[in-house]
Amino acid sequence: MKVQLITLANPCTACLITENLLKEVFEKTQISLKARGVENIEFETVTLNHPQEIYNVEGLEVEKLPSVIIGGEQVTAGSLIHRRKLEQFIDNYIIP
């Protein structure tokens, strides 16, 4: 199962701050999942070079970046998500 962070190259200052915070959340979440023995979750950052590339991203419905997509389903659009919330989403996905 894939957890993706979709970002845009050349972000504005605000998007850059949000993007970096989300990358930190990803790192912390990976550590936490590993500690709990949750495996087979792939974390990936996808950087788009042009807004038109949005249409190539499966699951990206609300065109606001940065965005988080879990298992092909968008969970954030331009907003931050806390580690605890991200883990909850992942848990809900792997344990329906």
Added chain:
Amino acid sequence: MSNKQLLISALKNEQTERAAWVPFVGCHAAKLIGIDAESYFKTKEHLVNGIIKAYEEYRPDGLPILFDLQIEAEALGCKLKYSHDNPPSVATHPLDPFDSVNGGKTLDDLKIPTINNGRYKIVMEAAKEICAKIGDKIGLYGLITGPFTLALHLLGTEIFYQMEDEPELTHELMKFCENVCIETSRMYIEAGADIIAAVDPMTSQISPVHFAEFVAPYATKVFEYVREQGKLSSFFVCGDAKRNIEEMCKCKPDNISIDENIPLDYVKDICQKYDISFGGNIKLTVTMLFGSPTDNINDAQNCLTIGGTKGFILAPGCDMPFATPIENVRAVSSLVHGEISDFLSDESALDGVEYNLPDYKNEKKVIIDVITLDSSSCAPCQYMMETVKSAVSSGNFGDKVEYIEHKVKEKESVVCMIKLGVSNIPTIVIDGEIKYVSIIPETSKLRDDISLALKAKNLL
């Protein structure tokens, strides 16, 4: 009225002869002087040269001295990651309790930065030099990181749970950040800045209730301080912060600046209720970075139509990307200064492009030339075309009147525009005579003008 005075008047929410123009030049200044962003942000001479170059190229009414939301955070112990073509970003949070390597500090460990901390010295020295060189000509903004974004830099995303679980600790942190904002403002004012802008993009991540509780008391104090020093203030937000605009107004800045995520007409309505000026919001990526010069003219024109000339500052939504094409920003400048035809003729490489104007005097009809960007994408152009169509159809002039839209995206239309002596868009020309420049006439008035032109030719 000087450029500086025009900006000051606009910031004070007064009527001005035109909208003020402030391109937010941050790391883009590095590109203007041919260096990478990291060198730019770390070198006083580059900071000065970059802004002076932006002043020369873009003919603004105001500029930020520096657009870097990491100055305070770095001075307080956050490690930064620099980039070749972006502003630096915060990599560690000293107050993060879960970071055993770079975090774990408490507020008692942090001190309000002085001129000798981090890059404050080079920034303030650059500020003094920039203000000395161009401070009499344009308004200069000292940008400070808003208190909530600074708090996020220091604590990281744990702040969102702390607001719920330990609100008193969040208040202490916000109070500390308020004091940092005030001290940084003091330094910028001492260096000569006219306007202090608190840039707080992370407030777009919280609700109006949280904003009112955790941001407003502290931001209000910052703007109060700036006002007491006799200077003007601006509250910047990026992202979808529409729900917080009213709370931002209650903090009493002189101005609110937004990006493309918030509709400009919405912000105008709210700000005018509070007698606050507003600014924005040319699209950064789609238009400024990846669009053409005419796309930029189009977007800026739409902003100007909505913003008007009372208390409005035309600006990009946030700091322009490093690689923003210079001609795109120049295009907006040309629109602001009423020099579109000169700009487009320079840009269009019109050699060999022909357009023959009709012999208006001897034509057996009245010809209406409407110079637009493109009525299908430019709002004021669309309104003007609709008025022309409506005036012609309601006048029952039959085939005695012809109207033609000349879209300056097409080179022939640029030649036509130059030959007619038109310098702004959109414009209505009747039988070769310029009638309405950027003003949409009443349908009845335009119909009367057409009738007069027909009578002059004995066609009515």
